[in-house]
Amino acid sequence: xxxxxxxxxxxxxxxxxxxxxxxxxxxxxxxxxxxxxxxxxxxxxxxxxxxxxxxxxxxxxxxxxxxxxxxxxxxxxxxxxxxxxx
Amino acid sequence: xxxxxxxxxxxxxxxxxxxxxxxxxxxxxxxxxxxxxxxxxxxxxxxxxxxxxxxxxxxxxxxxxxxxxxxxxxxxxxxxxxxxxxxxxxxxxxxxxxxx
Numbered sequence: 001x002x003x004x005x006x007x008x009x010x011x012x013x014x015x016x017x018x019x020x021x022x023x024x025x026x027x028x029x030x031x032x033x034x035x036x037x038x039x040x041x042x043x044x045x046x047x048x049x050x051x052x053x054x055x056x057x058x059x060x061x062x063x064x065x066x067x068x069x070x071x072x073x074x075x076x077x078x079x080x081x082x083x084x085x086x
Numbered sequence: 087x088x089x090x091x092x093x094x095x096x097x098x099x100x101x102x103x104x105x106x107x108x109x110x111x112x113x114x115x116x117x118x119x120x121x122x123x124x125x126x127x128x129x130x131x132x133x134x135x136x137x138x139x140x141x142x143x144x145x146x147x148x149x150x151x152x153x154x155x156x157x158x159x160x161x162x163x164x165x166x167x168x169x170x171x172x173x174x175x176x177x178x179x180x181x182x183x184x185x186x
Contacts, residue, residue, distance in 0.1 A: 046160040
């Protein structure tokens with residue numbers, strides 16, 4: 001077959017695609033947090049720039065969302081472990 | 087993934103096969119990068135339009151008023167600002183959380 005890819009190329013492209021997919025997941029998160037923190041932190045008519053208060057709110061919003069996610073993850077995992085060991 | 091790789095293995099010119107493969111490989115990667123960037127831009131634009139419509143167009147009338155347009159202008163800029171800020175904060179948080 002004339003069009004086959006050698007093993008090294010295949011490996012390189014698999015690595016490349018995995019990195020692309022990881023980046024895609026990262027961007028999906030960023031889009032989600034932008035929408036979420038926009039709703040929480042930027043009430044009312046948009047000004048000519050984000051105020052300090054709004055910026056701090058966005059920074060806290062992202063970090064507390066990550067905290068929330070990890071907190072709930074741990075809870076669910078420990079409940080699941082308890083269920084398994086019963 | 088074989089369908090993506092298919093674009094690499096299609097009919098080819100008759101130049102040196104290794105440099106030809108390298109060129110195809112790079113073209114494929116560039117194509118994937120551009121496709122991803124386009125999808126991300128589209129998602130940003132789509133969400134931003136929803137958010138700014140909700141924020142700026144309280145009562146849809148027969149046309150956009152100039153104050154609504156001003157609001158949309160600012161909303162667009164603030165949404166991009168928020169996106170950039172969220173990117174910075176989230177990426178640095180992800181790097182911090184990554185187990186060493």
